[in-house]
Amino acid sequence: MINVFQPSLGPEELAAVEAVFSDSWPGLGRRTTAFEAAFADHLGVDPARAVFVNSATAGLFIAVELLGLGPGDDVVMPSVSFVGAANAVCAAGARPVFCDVDPFTLNPTAADVERSLTDRTRAVILLHYGGLPGEVAEISRLCRERGVRLVEDAACAVASRVGDRACGTFGDIAVWSFDAMKIMSTGDGGMVLLRDGEEAERARRLAYHGLNHHSGMSASRSVARRWWELDVAVFGRRVIGNDLTAAIGLVQLERLPGFVERRRSVAAAYDRLLAGVEGVETPPPVPENHTSSHYFHWVRLAPGERDRVAAELLDRGVYTTFRYAPLHRVPAYGAGPVRLPGVEEAAERTLLLPQHQGLSDAEVERVSEELVSAVARRPPHRSEPDR
Structure with missing residues (x-):
């Protein structure tokens, strides 16, 4: 895995x-x-x-x-x-x-x-x-x-x-x-x-x-x-x-700069390998003058596809996830019927890929290949029967 x-x-x-x-x-x-x-x-x-x-x-x-x-x-x-x-x-x-x-x-x-x-x-x-x-x-x-x-x-x-x-x-x-x-x-x-x-x-x-x-x-x-x-x-x-x-x-802490540099390389590799793949959106570039820790690396998939792709990747030995589940949906927090369209969209389309400094180049390539294959296996659209 x-x-x-x-x-x-x-x-x-x-x-x-x-x-x-x-x-x-x-x-x-x-x-x-x-x-x-x-x-x-x-x-x-x-x-x-x-x-x-x-x-x-x-x-x-x-x-x-x-x-x-x-x-x-x-x-x-x-x-x-x-x-x-x-x-x-x-x-x-x-x-x-x-x-x-x-x-x-x-x-x-x-x-x-x-x-x-x-x-x-x-x-x-x-x-x-x-x-x-x-x-x-x-x-x-x-x-x-x-x-x-x-x-x-x-x-x-x-x-x-x-x-x-x-x-x-x-x-x-x-x-x-x-x-x-x-x-x-x-x-x-x-x-x-x-x-x-x-x-x-x-x-x-x-x-x-x-x-x-x-x-x-x-x-x-x-x-x-x-x-x-x-x-x-x-x-x-x-x-x-x-x-x-x-x-x-x-x-x-002494090793942290090396950790972050490797994570930056992994993120760049994902963006390169997934660029232009139909049905996959890579994250926006880090704004100028901003430095990211590259803790997460995520892609956006077509609505309704994220859960299916995540399950298929898990079956293929690639663990993906989504963090963090929207808190306004948790009844204990008493948010009530609030409309947060950006959150709702992100929660249905975002998938976090493996991202850590221990990943090898071969593993990054494998994750990318498995993701592309899973997205391409999109079930055919079923049209409504004539009435």
């Missing part, structure tokens, strides 16, 4: 884990702090603002709590988004308001976001679909003008930029994911970035039981004389990262 997603882990990561074992301390410690600093350097921001947690979803829940969202508050987000964002909003008692997306890029435009703002909107959660930055600069400007906080869900955008500015640095809060399906992986893990220094400190407390300091085994040695005494500042939880996963993350 050729997988849609697949991490790249090797002897370097294994050696880093072995070093943690040798130290006999896999928990929160100096490697966690080093990973936060290295990732902050990758973004070009102050290391004190980066907090390593156990998942991007945990980061989204922290973001909602930091912003004080609750009953009576609206949060705008694209319907093509990850379930974790909507769960974080609804768990706080706030209301997700789902906006439309461009059916080709699957990112919302600033106009899509603006149309969904209400007089109760307190925040916007923006996903960078497939690693494309989208109109993040314009949406950031809109949020500032309207006095609305912006949360960037940069889970797909670990190396995405607009000019020299990294995705995740446009909003007030941002989260990244390092789960097993992401470009760089720590198995599970996530990073939270806070624009405000006081919110960053509060985020650290929320991630670790609400305590004002960590244990004596942590990277920090500036502890109180009786460090075992408790100082609970807020009611937090335990969603911290640890040195075992941070050690893997440090190696993965």
